[in-house]
Amino acid sequence: MSGFKRDKKEEEDGGGNPFQNIEKTIVLQEARIFNETSVNPRKCTPILTKLLYMLNQGEQLSAKEATDVFFAMTKLFQSKDVILRRLVYLGIKELSSIADDVIIVTSSLTKDMTGKEDLYRAAAIRALCSITDATMLQAIERYMKQAIVDRNPAVSSAALVSSLHMTKIAPEVVKRWVNEAQEAVNSDNIMVQFHALGLLYHIRKSDRLAVTKLVARLTRTMSSKSPYAVCMLIRIAAKLIEEEGADSNSPYFDYIEACFRHKSEMVVYEAAYAVVNLNRTTNRELAQAISVLQLFCGSPKPTLRFAAVRTLNQVAISHPAAVTACNLDLENLITDSNRSIATLAITTLLKTGAESSVDRLMKQIATFVSEISDEFKVVVVQAIRALALKFPRKHSVLMNFLSAMLRDEGGLEYKASIADTIITIIEDNPEAKETGLAHLCEFIEDCEHVSLAVRILHLLGKEGPKTKQPSRYIRFIYNRVILECPSIRAAAVSAMAQFGASCPDLLENIQVLLARCQMDSDDEVRDRATYYSSILNRQDKSLYNNYILETLQVSVPALERTLKEYTNSNTEQPFDIKTIPVSVVSKPDDHEVKQKTEGMLISSGPAKITPSREENFATKLNSLPGIQILGPLFRSSEIVELTESETEYVVRCVKHCYTHHMVLQFDCLNTLNDQLLENVRVQLDTSEGYEIISDIPCPKLPYNETGTAYVIVKFPDGDLPNSIATFGAVLKFVVKDCDPATGLPDIDEGYDDEYMLEDLEITLGDQIQKVSRANWGSAWEEAESTFYEMEDTYSLSSMNTLEEAVINIIKFLGLQPAERSDKVPKGKTTHTLLLAGIFRGGIDILVRAKLALADGVTMQLTVRSTDESIAELITSVVG
């Protein structure tokens, strides 16, 4: 009680945080006291606490500073003070990644983890694993195994979780602890059971058969004491169902179904969640799962209501009928005192509801939208987006709502999601375009997020000129030039130039405005204005297309790298932008998919900005001998499997295209644990005209490792049609039999062997890079007079719908669709597909495919290209 009072008083005095003003140098100075002969815990404890606090605040130590304080800290092992020792463990963990020679405390920690003092043991294990690297793991293996099966649950859990972390640095070693983990799964302690299952699954996860066995055994025998472990098992079972495409007779389904009757709510929820998220669920299971969620919607516990409504919300699009069954319950939740629950309930209803209920629900939301957090506002925005796509006629209600939301306070992510939604609606629904642009214009008048304003200005520049009355947008854009920061002013200048290039009658005015911008105080703004103004002066359509309407096509990281090389090289030759690979059209959903399927225990953390796939390849390929003379990497294909899955050897190929060469990268995996392969290479039976330049084998391929062999081939000279080819392929290697336990070969001499691979195809698409054309129409127009043209008519009898034809043509030609022409409007019988790309060597390609549905699909294909033979090639291969 008195303690409470004192705290209270301190708070009032404003003395809340005793560590507020600590300084690094002073703390490090004070830490020298750790070196004194006899350790005084009363003095050392607060100093070590300060040090930890400081590190947790993000203070950076140099390696030297960290090492010094680390070694000073190791001397505290003399003290028997329990609190001090536990602080030392924390200190070890904090410094383990910065200080040198941290393994010095290994013996001290193993002593503590096996000692009598229970308060030390679990914490010592965690500290130990933070300092142990792959080479040292052997030394502590024995202790880890013992700790995993220790009777003390805290010790066992610590060892299991630490082992899981260790799999990142030494998966092979941790694999050997599987028996201990197996034993721990049978523990009576709920946490130990959960952690043990986590480790077991992680060890086994790449081996489907082993996972199947594990799940089969555990679903039958595991005492269902630990709800956490059961939840995990449900997740694994659900994953197996997806991977194996199991049907509802599968024992996994039985297991999940049985979990509906589990006594723990957590488990029941997990089972329902698993079922509704499965790709293929039968109506029976679905009904069961939904009724569970329905029940939870009426629970007095807010967490359960929240979980249920959130799950219903997530699956509302995939299972609308099932979710509609809960409409009544969801209606009840609209007035829930917990606003998060209410938001989810309303947005779920919006997703599944009829057009007639939109107005009523939108009114409901309006009553509390100001009370909910940004995160939930984003949920509302997403629901509106879905709604707008579903009921295009409702666009004005929704658009008004969105623009009201835009005017409210809110963070960048929230505002960006609103702007995105408006943009999506504009793109999807031509009728909504003008209103949408008007709302956005109004928004940038008062927008505090620079990046968002820049994006909107870009959009106005792109879409504004195509509207009925382009001139009305100029004022909004020019206002930005007067009022905003440099990056927005620069964006506004670029947007105005777009109008100048696309609308001849506005050109004169635009030139006046640009002239004013040339007096701007900012370099970038002046530069842009001068640049655009002088291009617009030329009155040359082709210049407009190439330098104003189209955006930069090359890959920016590659441009940066090449420029750096160029400036370092002292060459006399002018820089040639044509040598830079064009940027790859990114697929936005790639990342999302990956995140969803990744492991279930170790989170992958926030998304990282990664260099493009091509850049990664380029860096890797550059280390190959003789690669430099091939010039820059043009394009890398998708992965092609050359073996069936689950065979002795797995070979995958990536085809890297250069101007005149192809580098074939063969990633080989050896799945036989009694074989060591050496000198692994792929022998190709190339077709006419192709020439094999070099062959780079993979020297060694031990069990369960992936190695890479390369073959470099040269395209047929001056013979384009033959560049599309099929090669026979054989994997050749020397086998050395070895002992599965150690991986060491029994004998020195091996024998030659080979393995047939599937044929490798070099396609047209492998030699073409997709290019997204912002303004395909004007490029096409310009190409009429400057490019070669080929035209032909085809009957695609195997295609039954226009959609099917569109998908296949895009895939076959490897070109990028422009102006959203890959979307075929419903119910139409004709469609025009617009495509663009670049052939290796920097040759532009534009393709227009006019499709008509009549007993199959008829196609009139027009190809325009800067090179006649390429145009010919494309029209000829389609046939």
Added chain:
Amino acid sequence: MGLFQKLVSFLGVGRKEVNVLVVGLNNSGKSTVVNNFKSDDDKVTDIVPTVGFSVERFQKQNLAFTAFDMSGHGRYRDLWEHYYKDCHGIIFVIDSSDRLRLVVVKEELDLLLQHPDICQKKIPILFFANKMDCKEALSSVKIAAALGLDKIMDKPWHISASNALTGEGLQEGVEWLTQQIRELLSVKN
């Protein structure tokens, strides 16, 4: 130091805390030696190679020893120096049957003696010519000669032949060390 403590230490009754450093090549028997000094309750039955260091405590004639039992493995020898400061004595254990590595022992010893934290100080050094029970074991005299111990002028030193498994020879050595440390402490005060 307070007056009372001064008095106590002068009279030699109170228990003084002292730190010693136990060094030597790996496998020379350091951990076994230290284990032998510990009271029967604290002794461990199986001794595994030390990784890094381990702190051990034992009592000898009213002195409370804290021993830093260092790993003698090549990878860790460079790290001994972190613990040179503030130690009252050094126990240097030699495997007297390992003739091959005697030159390595000498090298490490010389490095230790030249280290700035050691060379200016009058720290007592106790050498154990350990594993005297082994057939090939050299006598302590030969070891002293091989290591050139007679050239150490500025520090008290002593060498005992020992068998850390049975404890033979250990007592004599540690008594000498205790005596030296006591003298050192009383001079300091």
